[in-house]
Amino acid sequence: MSSAGQLSRRSLLQTGIAALAAGTLAETTVAPAYAAAPDLAKHPWIDAHSHVWSPDTDRWPLEKGQTKADLKPASFTPEELLAQAHPVQVGRVVLIQHHIYHGWNNTYLTDCAAAHPGAFAVVGMLDDQQPGTREKMDALLKQRVTGFRITPFIYKDKWLASEGMQAMWRRGAETGQAMCCLLNPEDLDGVAALCQKYPQTRVVIDHFARIGADGVVRDADVKKLCDLAKHKQAHVKISAYYALGKKQPPYLDLIPMIRRVLEAYGPERTMWASDAPYQIEGNNTYQASIDLVKNKLDFLSAGDREWLLRKTAEKVFFF
Numbered sequence: 636m637s638s639a640g641q642l643s644r645r646s647l648l649q650t651g652i653a654a655l656a657a658g659t660l661a662e663t664t665v666a667p668a669y670a671a672a673p674d675l676a677k678h679p680w681i682d683a684h685s686h687v688w689s690p691d692t693d694r695w696p697l698e699k700g701q702t703k704a705d706l707k708p709a710s711f712t713p714e715e716l717l718a719q720a721h722p723v724q725v726g727r728v729v730l731i732q733h734h735i736y737h738g739w740n741n742t743y744l745t746d747c748a749a750a751h752p753g754a755f756a757v758v759g760m761l762d763d764q765q766p767g768t769r770e771k772m773d774a775l776l777k778q779r780v781t782g783f784r785i786t787p788f789i790y791k792d793k794w795l796a797s798e799g800m801q802a803m804w805r806r807g808a809e810t811g812q813a814m815c816c817l818l819n820p821e822d823l824d825g826v827a828a829l830c831q832k833y834p835q836t837r838v839v840i841d842h843f844a845r846i847g848a849d850g851v852v853r854d855a856d857v858k859k860l861c862d863l864a865k866h867k868q869a870h871v872k873i874s875a876y877y878a879l880g881k882k883q884p885p886y887l888d889l890i891p892m893i894r895r896v897l898e899a900y901g902p903e904r905t906m907w908a909s910d911a912p913y914q915i916e917g918n919n920t921y922q923a924s925i926d927l928v929k930n931k932l933d934f935l936s937a938g939d940r941e942w943l944l945r946k947t948a949e950k951v952f953f954f
């Protein structure tokens with residue numbers, strides 16, 4: 636962490652102490668570093684994918700001149716996230732870098748993880764076109780960054796080609812940091828090629844590879860996603876129900892796809908995630924998301940459910 640980062644941590648801590656004294660802790664933007672450890676007996680589940688951002692854009696500036704008015708919703712802090720998560724027994728969350736708001740700067744997420752020890756792991760982002768990805772990965776690992784979001788949405792068809800990207804896959808095999816892919820079904824071929832080249836690198840496919848984003852769950856796409864399971868380090872997030880298929884709770888139309896993913900990957904390589912705050916807009920709710928996996932998949936054993944709701948994400952991100 637830079638000295639500026641340390642300074643901001645210190646001022647954060649002071650803010651926290653003042654707030655605690657005033658009895659207004661819940662209103663602070665980020666809780667102090669002595670936020671209570673998560674109560675894993677009371678809140679055993681893990682949400683493997685959510686975003687957070689702060690309305691305090693002076694402390695955590697936004698990319699490309701965006702202002703507070705660009706944030707939608709206007710605020711989604713760790714406290715607001717945990718207020719959604721705790722009532723449904725989710726105590727830990729994997730925080731995913733939001734490239735549009737924060738670019739390649741992972742500071743907000745690492746600050747959140749530092750302020751809530753044990754509650755958050757971070758999936759950050761690195762510009763693979765810049766030198767030093769390996770060293771940056773090592774430094775970020777110390778700040779609880781246990782995965783990296785990679786996506787063709789930035790450098791398009793060259794997204795996997797750079798030396799920096801190859802270095803990330805190589806180093807990930809050694810550190811355990813996962814390559815977390817936000818992509819469409821047609822991008823899975825490129826991922827399969829790198830899985831072949833770097834078989835020890837953990838890979839996590841976000842949101843079923845966005846199958847069903849246009850409303851149609853195509854059999855050929857599901858097959859392509861399931862074919863990737865032959866690579867033993869490939870994992871899938873079953874998530875973002877608000878964005879896939881009919882996009883309406885209780886999301887029962889997604890069950891056949893979930894079932895096929897489970898048959899291919901097994902529960903040990905599949906994890907539930909919400910994709911909050913996007914999952915909590917309109918008719919969609921955080922509770923409806925977890926409810927699908929907790930209560931609507933009658934073909935699961937209790938043990939399977941433990942993997943989907945906790946153990947897979949714990950293995951991949953909380954180490």
Ligand SMILES: [Zn+2]
Nearest residue numbers: 684686731910
């Ligand atoms: Zn997301």
